[in-house]
Amino acid sequence: MNDLDIRKAVKEELNNIAPEIDLAAIDPAGDLREALDIDSMDFLNFISAIHHRLGVDIPELDYPKLVTLDGAVAYIAARLGSIRK
């Protein structure tokens, strides 16, 4: 799975939470919680969805690394890489 696949998966899961948001239009380096108006329950559901879909279990301590689209993709790519090794 390359970065593009990960980005696609992340966007799909975010869109499940915020269906009316056009993710192409948001700043990939901006705070997703602000851009998508999501609360802690939404964010937890996002983390759960990524866990189920990509097998990446994201500890709570790492949540701050996932608050932007770019950050989430980079984090998941790094974790998937380390899982493969």
Added chain:
Amino acid sequence: MAEFRMPSLGADMEAGTLVEWLVKPGDRVKRGDIVAVVETQKGAIEIEIFEAGKIEQILVGLNTNVPVGTPLARIQTEREEAAGTVATAPSPAAPVALSAAPPSILAPVAPPSPPAPPPAAVARRRVSPAARRLAGAQGIDLSIVTASGPAGAIIYADVERRLGGAVADAEKKRAPGLDLDAMRTAIAAAMARSKREIPHYYLEHQVDVTVSEQWLTQKNAVRPPDERLLIGALMVRSVALAARRFPAFNGFYRDGKFEPSRAVHVGVAIAIRGGGLAAPALHDADQIQLDELMTRMRDLVQRTRAGRIRSSEISDPTITVTSLGERGVETLYGIIYPPQVAILGFGKVVRRPWVIDGAIGPRSIVTMTLSADHRVSDGHAGALFLAEIGMLLQEPDKL
């Protein structure tokens, strides 16, 4: 023979439109089964049945608007089946629908006045709720829409085709059970009534939740995402436990008097995308363990945002909790949802300098507020209630 009636889903509801039957004559039902969908100002609500038995007859057809209390279906109860008897006349107080629920203090609404005779079930075309809403919003006459759904039903796509497919993306993606304009009307009615009738008083209390936060961090560190807890669950749980000890904040004010509730059904205020709000009940929040409470809260939030609230969740809350979450502000003052008598507000948790044992250190602080009904309680009791909630949050292990 028992009757299943149009339930009252809020003090301001006078009638509802039956838009979907999920059972047919001969089907067996058990307590809590969802048997029908009713459209109200609050959106499409799934209606549960409160008696086990067999559906005998459907009395009200689809898309029929009937007053609260109108019999919708007849049920042969299990007791009757066991006794091998079938009552010839409907019993007057059949405990099947919410509006005719067991005459306990929990019954959210007074039994309705003798219901009007059921309107003849008009033979109409089957139309899905989403299709009906779209047609209504766009002014499309359903009789000119070509149906392609099961059993000749008109479905969303049919109305869309009629519209020429010119439907905004946002409308397509919005959850089918939610009509935000209608929801706003319902909120306005309830809040205006509250401000008109309920003499609110307000109290505020700052609580150090550092211990709760640390406890959560420890628990969540070894749990997969599906099993993680949020501090909101601790808040709801501590309110529920405190409400059991302070009955003057848990129940309903109706017909000039307060009826305390033995059960604690905490209404959880849930913001809905696009500007809506609902506060469905987390049933028996004082009786279930924290993990179970969190699981149910996640389910409740997801269903509410998807427009799938159940009838009992709408009418049962005995007290409400509203929390702004991590991106809000520090303090909010709730407006009581009638006929309840109290609402707890939690602001966002903030790091603040705090004095502990004579030294200043950084701590996580949350501002809790209580809005309560002065016809039922006073500030003294309210202060003790708030303090109790604060104490409970110091011992998360016991929640």
